[in-house]
Amino acid sequence: MSHGDDQQSQALAKPTFSDVQASALVESVFGLKVSKIRPLPSYDDQNFHVCISSAKDTADEPTEYVLKISNTESSRSPELIEVQSHVSMFLRAAGFPTASVHPTAGGHLSSLVSIDGGSGVAGYLLRLLSYLPGTPVAEIPSSPQLLYEVGRLAGRLDETLQKFRHPKLSHLRRENFIWNLKNVPLLEKYLDALDQSRNREIVIQVIQLFKDEILTKLRHFRECKIGFDSTSGLLITAEWRCPRNRKRAEKELGNFMFARGLIFLLVGVNHGDLNDHNILVEPSKSAFGNAVYHVSGILDFGDMSYGYYVFEVAITIMYMMIESKSPLHVGGHVLAGFESVIPLTPVERSALFLLVCGRFCQSLVIAAHSCQLHPENKDYLMITAKTGWKRLQEMLDMGRKAVEEIWFETARSYDSGVSM
Numbered sequence: 001m002s003h004g005d006d007q008q009s010q011a012l013a014k015p016t017f018s019d020v021q022a023s024a025l026v027e028s029v030f031g032l033k034v035s036k037i038r039p040l041p042s043y044d045d046q047n048f049h050v051c052i053s054s055a056k057d058t059a060d061e062p063t064e065y066v067l068k069i070s071n072t073e074s075s076r077s078p079e080l081i082e083v084q085s086h087v088s089m090f091l092r093a094a095g096f097p098t099a100s101v102h103p104t105a106g107g108h109l110s111s112l113v114s115i116d117g118g119s120g121v122a123g124y125l126l127r128l129l130s131y132l133p134g135t136p137v138a139e140i141p142s143s144p145q146l147l148y149e150v151g152r153l154a155g156r157l158d159e160t161l162q163k164f165r166h167p168k169l170s171h172l173r174r175e176n177f178i179w180n181l182k183n184v185p186l187l188e189k190y191l192d193a194l195d196q197s198r199n200r201e202i203v204i205q206v207i208q209l210f211k212d213e214i215l216t217k218l219r220h221f222r223e224c225k226i227g228f229d230s231t232s233g234l235l236i237t238a239e240w241r242c243p244r245n246r247k248r249a250e251k252e253l254g255n256f257m258f259a260r261g262l263i264f265l266l267v268g269v270n271h272g273d274l275n276d277h278n279i280l281v282e283p284s285k286s287a288f289g290n291a292v293y294h295v296s297g298i299l300d301f302g303d304m305s306y307g308y309y310v311f312e313v314a315i316t317i318m319y320m321m322i323e324s325k326s327p328l329h330v331g332g333h334v335l336a337g338f339e340s341v342i343p344l345t346p347v348e349r350s351a352l353f354l355l356v357c358g359r360f361c362q363s364l365v366i367a368a369h370s371c372q373l374h375p376e377n378k379d380y381l382m383i384t385a386k387t388g389w390k391r392l393q394e395m396l397d398m399g400r401k402a403v404e405e406i407w408f409e410t411a412r413s414y415d416s417g418v419s420m
Contacts, residue, residue, distance in 0.1 A: 013072035014374065015046040015124055021115070022048045022067055029113065030128050031105035037067075041380045044071050044370070045302070049131060064131035065102060074302070075112060075125040080171040084301040085109045085127065087164060087269075091298070094160050097280075098298050099129035132297030134280030138383075142324045144333045146281070146293050148414070151337025153295055154274050154316045158309055159341055161269045172269055174305045178366065179272060181311040182218060184210045184358040193368040199389055202396065203361045210358050213351070220347040221308040270312045272303035275319035277383070310348040313338040314355035318363070321356075321391050322384060328394065328403060331356070332410020339411065352407070353400040360392040 017025070023034040033053040040047040048067040070081060086109075088098045104111045110127045137150065178186055185207055194200035280297030317334045321327040331352070338344075344352075363384045370381050395403055 013122070014044045014377075015069045015071060017046055017048075017069060019048070022046075022069070023050075025069075025113065025115075025126060026050055026052075026065075026067055026128065029104050029111045029126055030102060032065075032102075032128075040066065043381070045069060045074065046071075050128070062100075062102075062130045066099070066129045066131050068127045068129060070125040070127075072122045072124065075123050077171070078110065078112065078125060079168045080174075081110060081125055081127070083166055083168050083171055084304060086166050087161070087301055087304065088129075090164050091157070091160060096157070096160070096298060097132060097296050099132055102128040102130065104128075132280055132299065134282045134296035136277045137279045137281055137320070138276035138323050140281055140293060142320065142330070143293075147320055147330055147333035148337040149293070149295065150274070150279060150316060150320060151313065151334035152340055153279070153298070153337070154271070154312050154334075155309075155338040155341030157271055157274075157298070158269070158312050164269065169269075172305050177303075177305055179303045179362060180305050180307060181272075181315065181355060181359060181362070182215070182307070184214070184362060187361055187365045190365050190369045193365060193372055199364070202389075202392065203365055205396075206354070206357045206361050206392075209354055214354050214358070217347060217351055218308075220345075221310055221351070270305060270307040270315075271298075271301065272305055272307065272312070272315065273300055274298075274312070274316045276322055308348070309342050310344055310351060310355060313344070314352055315359050317352070318356045318359040319384075322387055327391050328398065328406055329410060331403070331407035332413075335407055336411040336414040340414075349404075349408070353395070353403055357392060357395060360388055360395075364388050364392070 019037050019039065022039075023037045026032055026034050026037075032050075034050055035053045036051040038049050040049050046069040048069075050065045050067050052063055052065065054063045074081065085101045089101060091098045092100055101109050103109060104126075110125050112123050112125050114121055114123050116122075137146070140146065174180060176186065177183060187203060187207060191200055191203065194203065278299040279295060280299065281293040282296040283291040283293055313335060316338070317331045320334055321330045324330050335344075335352070367381045367385055371378050374381065
């Protein structure tokens with residue numbers, strides 16, 4: 001998914017290019033000859049699977065791509081999309097199965113075109129990404145092995161992203177971004193999409209619990225690693241306390257977050273949307289002859305933002321629950337995988353239950369709102385809702401303590417080498 005700060009305006013700006021228009025854009029902007037093209041499902045951007053005719057001198061280049069056409073709202077933030085492209089390329093260089101970015105004929109990572117995309121002439125940002133092989137996790141029966149690997153993937157992503165540097169990284173500071181997990185209370189302005197229903201009552205309950213128990217804990221979700229006193233000019237961490245280390249610190253640690261009198265570097269950058277359709281897998285044979293799955297593709301960096309490690313694992317747990325036949329046991333396997341890379345603190349663990357509930361509410365409420373604006377895209381928008389409301393109700397019915405016992409006991413079982 002790729003979403004802006006104002007969901008309504010962005011949903012209205014979703015492009016609706018025809019296959020013919022999209023094919024012409026690939027040829028004119030990227031200089032490639034299209035042999036076949038078909039639309040792909042999308043939330044508020046527009047995607048096409050593109051096959052190109054390969055020339056002899058380009059035999060080593062991909063022949064399959066995804067043309068990504070950003071909605072008009074996102075297209076007004078080319079710096080943000082530039083950072084997303086560089087993150088994908090950085091992770092690919094680090095060994096992750098992310099897409100490469102094919103340059104335009106002019107050598108750029110993207111191109112802004114003004115064209116009638118179905119609702120009048122507007123500007124649309126185009127990118128051409130390599131097509132990644134594999135099957136979405138949503139279409140694979142989940143197993144403890146797969147859930148653990150997905151959790152470990154989430155941890156490795158966040159750990160690796162600590163090393164990412166880019167001069168425009170500050171654009172990931174998206175304070176009112178509706179999909180940042182800390183912004184669950186912003187759902188209040190979308191509650192009309194639920195009418196007067198039991199589902200609405202559930203969301204109101206979760207929002208209030210979130211305000212009372214999560215927002216008050218944010219300051220405990222891992223201490224900031226670096227601070228810069230803008231008054232004295234001194235870096236105020238143990239490692240960089242000495243003024244002579246300032247240049248080295250800026251070089252090593254990069255981008256700063258501004259606060260009153262201080263500049264803070266947040267603990268991490270989150271992918272923010274490791275859902276069961278954004279992770280692709282392929283099967284391989286284990287030593288026992290049964291099929292095991294490895295991750296073959298990580299899609300969609302459109303929801304990236306500064307955040308906390310616990311946000312990443314909570315989001316991942318929520319989406320892995322959607323299609324699972326044992327949804328309440330999912331969290332322990334994902335958590336064990338994540339904590340094999342980044343162990344959570346007791347305060348972060350204590351927040352997991354409500355964070356997962358909060359992400360369910362974000363996905364379900366925003367989908368209902370988007371369906372009002374784009375009923376023709378209902379089948380895709382309501383994927384989570386098919387089982388999501390039931391999963392959320394099951395969690396609330398069982399209660400935090402009982403769910404945490406299942407999750408944490410399952411995660412502990414990996415310590416002894418015998419997963420549950």
